Amino acid sequence: MEAPVKTTSWQAFRNGLTRSIRYPQVILCAYLFNLLTGLLLAVIPALTLVDPAHRTAIQDAANGIDMWLVEEILGSTTTYSILQETASGPPPWLQQASLVVFFILLAVPVLAWLTASFLRGGILLAYVEAPQPFSWQRFFWGCWHWFGAFLLINLLLEIATLLLMSILLVGIVMAASAAGAWINWITLSLLVLIIVPWLAISDYTHLFAVVDQTRNVFKAFGKAFILIFRRPLALAGLFGLSLLMLLLIQAAFRILLPSLPPDWWPLVFVVTQVFIIARLWSRLVRWAGAVDIT
Amino acid sequence: MRRLAILVLALIVFLPARASSAATDNTAQLVPIWPDVTPIASYDIQVALDIDTKMVSGHETITYTNSTDTPIPDVVFHLYLNAFRDSTSSIFMQESGSLSRGYSFDPDYPGGIEITDIRLADGTTLELDLIEDETLAKAELPEPVAPGETLNLEVEFQSTLPKVFARTGFYKDFFMVGQWFPKLGVWQDGGWNAYPFHSNSEFFADFGNYDVAITLPDNYVTGATGLLASTKANNDGTQTVSYHAEAVIDFAWAASPNFKQATRDVGGLEVVYIYLPEHAFTIDRALDATEAAVTNFGAWYGAYPYPRLTVLDVPDEASGAGGMEYPMLVTAGLEDPTGLGLMKGQYDHMLEIVTIHEIGHEWWYAVVAFNEAEEPWLDEGITDYSTVRLMEKEYGPHEMLDMGSIKMSYLEARRMEYLMMPETPMYGKAWDFGTSDYGVGAYSKPVISLLTLEGVIGEERMLKVMSTFFERYRFKHPTTEDFRATAEEVSGQNLDWFFDGLVYGKEILNYSVSSVEEHRVTVTRQGSLIIPTEVQVTFADGSEALEAWDGSEAQKTFDYSDRPAVVRAEIDPDHKLLVDLQWSDNGLLRRMDVWSWLAINCQILYQIQNMLLGEGGL
Numbered sequence: 083m084e085a086p087v088k089t090t091s092w093q094a095f096r097n098g099l100t101r102s103i104r105y106p107q108v109i110l111c112a113y114l115f116n117l118l119t120g121l122l123l124a125v126i127p128a129l130t131l132v133d134p135a136h137r138t139a140i141q142d143a144a145n146g147i148d149m150w151l152v153e154e155i156l157g158s159t160t161t162y163s164i165l166q167e168t169a170s171g172p173p174p175w176l177q178q179a180s181l182v183v184f185f186i187l188l189a190v191p192v193l194a195w196l197t198a199s200f201l202r203g204g205i206l207l208a209y210v211e212a213p214q215p216f217s218w219q220r221f222f223w224g225c226w227h228w229f230g231a232f233l234l235i236n237l238l239l240e241i242a243t244l245l246l247m248s249i250l251l252v253g254i255v256m257a258a259s260a261a262g263a264w265i266n267w268i269t270l271s272l273l274v275l276i277i278v279p280w281l282a283i284s285d286y287t288h289l290f291a292v293v294d295q296t297r298n299v300f301k302a303f304g305k306a307f308i309l310i311f312r313r314p315l316a317l318a319g320l321f322g323l324s325l326l327m328l329l330l331i332q333a334a335f336r337i338l339l340p341s342l343p344p345d346w347w348p349l350v351f352v353v354t355q356v357f358i359i360a361r362l363w364s365r366l367v368r369w370a371g372a373v374d375i376t
Numbered sequence: 377m378r379r380l381a382i383l384v385l386a387l388i389v390f391l392p393a394r395a396s397s398a399a400t401d402n403t404a405q406l407v408p409i410w411p412d413v414t415p416i417a418s419y420d421i422q423v424a425l426d427i428d429t430k431m432v433s434g435h436e437t438i439t440y441t442n443s444t445d446t447p448i449p450d451v452v453f454h455l456y457l458n459a460f461r462d463s464t465s466s467i468f469m470q471e472s473g474s475l476s477r478g479y480s481f482d483p484d485y486p487g488g489i490e491i492t493d494i495r496l497a498d499g500t501t502l503e504l505d506l507i508e509d510e511t512l513a514k515a516e517l518p519e520p521v522a523p524g525e526t527l528n529l530e531v532e533f534q535s536t537l538p539k540v541f542a543r544t545g546f547y548k549d550f551f552m553v554g555q556w557f558p559k560l561g562v563w564q565d566g567g568w569n570a571y572p573f574h575s576n577s578e579f580f581a582d583f584g585n586y587d588v589a590i591t592l593p594d595n596y597v598t599g600a601t602g603l604l605a606s607t608k609a610n611n612d613g614t615q616t617v618s619y620h621a622e623a624v625i626d627f628a629w630a631a632s633p634n635f636k637q638a639t640r641d642v643g644g645l646e647v648v649y650i651y652l653p654e655h656a657f658t659i660d661r662a663l664d665a666t667e668a669a670v671t672n673f674g675a676w677y678g679a680y681p682y683p684r685l686t687v688l689d690v691p692d693e694a695s696g697a698g699g700m701e702y703p704m705l706v707t708a709g710l711e712d713p714t715g716l717g718l719m720k721g722q723y724d725h726m727l728e729i730v731t732i733h734e735i736g737h738e739w740w741y742a743v744v745a746f747n748e749a750e751e752p753w754l755d756e757g758i759t760d761y762s763t764v765r766l767m768e769k770e771y772g773p774h775e776m777l778d779m780g781s782i783k784m785s786y787l788e789a790r791r792m793e794y795l796m797m798p799e800t801p802m803y804g805k806a807w808d809f810g811t812s813d814y815g816v817g818a819y820s821k822p823v824i825s826l827l828t829l830e831g832v833i834g835e836e837r838m839l840k841v842m843s844t845f846f847e848r849y850r851f852k853h854p855t856t857e858d859f860r861a862t863a864e865e866v867s868g869q870n871l872d873w874f875f876d877g878l879v880y881g882k883e884i885l886n887y888s889v890s891s892v893e894e895h896r897v898t899v900t901r902q903g904s905l906i907i908p909t910e911v912q913v914t915f916a917d918g919s920e921a922l923e924a925w926d927g928s929e930a931q932k933t934f935d936y937s938d939r940p941a942v943v944r945a946e947i948d949p950d951h952k953l954l955v956d957l958q959w960s961d962n963g964l965l966r967r968m969d970v971w972s973w974l975a976i977n978c979q980i981l982y983q984i985q986n987m988l989l990g991e992g993g994l
């Protein structure tokens with residue numbers, strides 16, 4: 083059933099690398115959005131940490147996970163009620179900290195949804211139209227043009243993902259309790275078999291919308307769905323290679339990070355930002371490479 | 377009580393032998409030196425192990441000397457195994473909910489003990505009544521035992537071992553035989569100090585000599601309290617192994633056809649590690665820990681007084697038998713902190729912790745024989761304090777668990793438990809505690825409190841207190857008040873805060889620096905526990921002041937109008953007071969530490985950025 087001339091996974095991956103490097107503006111723009119969103123959210127914990135930053139214990143905390151401090155935080159509800167005698171429940175600072183964490187946990191998916199839906203049209207347009215020279219105007223036109231459509235499809239995909247994941251999770255827990263630990267390897271393999279195609283459908287829904295210049299995301303979704311049955315091996319290869327790239331980046335970082343003195347924050351900041359950019363880049367490579375397998 | 381293993385040193389000299397008596401005797405070419413202790417309750421026991429019925433039956437001759445000044449009209453025995461006859465009827469089962477040490481009792485394999493005959497040396501039969509929940513039995517004597525007189529009893533008994541539960545029993549062909557023979561209580565202050573077997577409670581007995589002959593299949597390897605005196609082949613597929621021990625308070629033994637043996641000489645002491653082949657990888661680790669314990673505890677407290685120390689491994693499925701101390705014998709075994717069989721000691725030192733703890737009991741249980749039922753904090757607390765110190769010294773830091781970013785020391789684990797229930801008194805009978813507050817009252821809080829005491833009086837003084845206490849009460853039964861008298865005398869300090877506040881009381885403490893102004897520092901005490909401490913103040917020119925503070929007022933302000941501006945103040949800067957509920961509020965800066973604040977925010981930002989990427993965002 084396959085058409086005669088096909089791009090292989092490896093070619094697509096290599097083209098993805100060159101295409102993503104050809105447009106460093108795209109990487110820069112995506113990174114800046116990530117950084118600014120992160121900073122926006124980080125302001126809240128930073129403000130709540132101003133008071134604790136007057137404690138000398140902040141110096142221990144800045145030096146990495148301090149088990150003594152962790153224990154005091156875990157025990158703080160007990161300690162607080164004993165020391166206050168009448169009080170029950172967590173100390174006010176812990177309530178505040180829990181609120182901040184809760185807020186961030188809620189805000190992150192929302193901001194991720196907004197920024198990804200916005201930027202993705204422009205990014206994919208640049209890759210689809212490669213090797214055209216980069217134009218900021220064209221980039222932002224792409225962002226704006228597909229913003230609404232991508233907001234919708236990402237919301238639907240997110241809901242579907244949550245449903246899928248909760249069903250899978252229940253299945254895994256039931257399987258693991260019924261059988262031994264070996265079953266985890268089987269469920270892990272099954273998980274990959276489900277997650278990768280799902281990710282591919284999500285990627286290609288966006289891509290087909292841009293390639294076909296349509297905002298009818300349901301049509302694009304249909305094409306993506308057909309594609310994973312048409313080119314399963316090529317897609318698996320591309321996703322495998324980009325996953326490998328991500329794993330290598332992760333591994334390098336895992337080796338590097340523990341050797342940094344945590345309170346030497348300017349260095350830590352540079353290294354962590356390099357890692358964020360590398361992680362972002364591996365995703366853009368996949369998107370840019372996907373253009374070749376359609 | 378819980379774990380153990382052992383010890384030390386050089387004073388044990390093996391003299392060239394007198395000729396040994398039995399022809400088959402293969403161990404006694406040297407005459408070991410035993411501690412010179414007048415025996416009070418000695419046992420001569422001959423039993424056979426039936427590996428099919430899991431029964432140990434036989435005969436014991438008890439020689440008991442009344443060392444008190446009151447006549448003794450009756451005898452009271454412990455029949456500990458009767459606690460395991462079913463899952464509901466004994467006090468032990470009711471208190472524990474038939475759960476012990478993480479394992480539940482299997483009612484299909486119960487235990488029990490029956491005295492089938494008891495008579496005096498002259499043949500007079502005694503009438504025995506089971507009392508309380510039948511873990512005790514009492515017999516009136518025809519005539520009281522006068523002070524200084526000796527009583528001889530001949531007892532026939534049959535013990536059934538449960539499937540391993542609460543330290544004792546069988547698992548397949550492994551047998552851990554503890555609390556297994558009819559054993560006298562302790563006659564004290566005109567009465568028998570003998571309680572029913574409570575679930576948290578351990579044991580209390582007089583010192584004596586033991587000769588124990590065990591007949592069992594000839595392919596079984598044994599480990600036991602004491603020294604192997606002889607092994608005799610019986611030509612019927614069985615063998616009889618005989619052990620001898622002096623100046624001990626109990627006798628336990630284990631047998632399995634799978635046991636292997638590794639030995640090490642530690643400064644003249646013979647250390648034996650009896651292990652199962654599947655745990656052969658623990659040989660070096662167990663022997664290293666044993667050597668460290670014997671050597672260090674010997675140096676800290678006084679030499680290990682017996683000629684041998686046996687450390688016994690147990691099967692994974694029988695770990696309820698592991699982590700227990702007996703005289704000259706401790707049981708260890710791998711402990712998986714996850715409880716799921718996921719860890720074999722590659723990231724943790726639970727094996728070392730258990731081994732060292734149980735060996736610590738050789739000093740604080742086997743030699744200094746506390747009443748474990750009435751004052752469990754003494755033996756467990758002092759032993760665990762010794763364990764924390766030695767783990768830190770030999771294996772620290774993060775010696776308990778070191779798994780990637782999860783790192784923890786044994787002390788940190790104990791402090792965590794303490795912080796959850798800091799108002800638990802340490803003093804109390806074993807049954808005054810529930811399962812979780814027993815762990816805090818007998819282990820965690822004593823560790824935290826004794827280390828605090830060490831911080832206050834200094835390490836050297838503390839070791840002097842402990843070694844004096846050990847020296848003074850070897851082969852005796854000291855109480856909390858004996859410890860108090862020794863500690864106050866040797867430290868030269870009034871230690872009410874320790875004993876009244878922490879041991880008997882439920883007092884707590886939180887010291888903090890509550891404000892740092894340009895020329896004033898205010899410190900605050902929360903809680904009623906008062907321990908002298910110090911406040912370290914740093915000034916803008918880098919100079920420092922170290923102020924002593926007795927903590928007696930709830931708040932105190934130090935004035936520095938004649939000095940440069942204060943930049944920082946910290947109370948108890950060396951963290952000597954481990955009982956302080958919050959160290960995080962001990963130090964205060966006049967201006968915030970922007971650098972550290974940025975370092976933490978940098979990490980938080982990175983986590984958020986990662987989460988944004990992970991959520992499919994950019």
Ligand SMILES: [Zn+2]
Nearest residue numbers: 377378379756
């Ligand atoms: Zn113990």
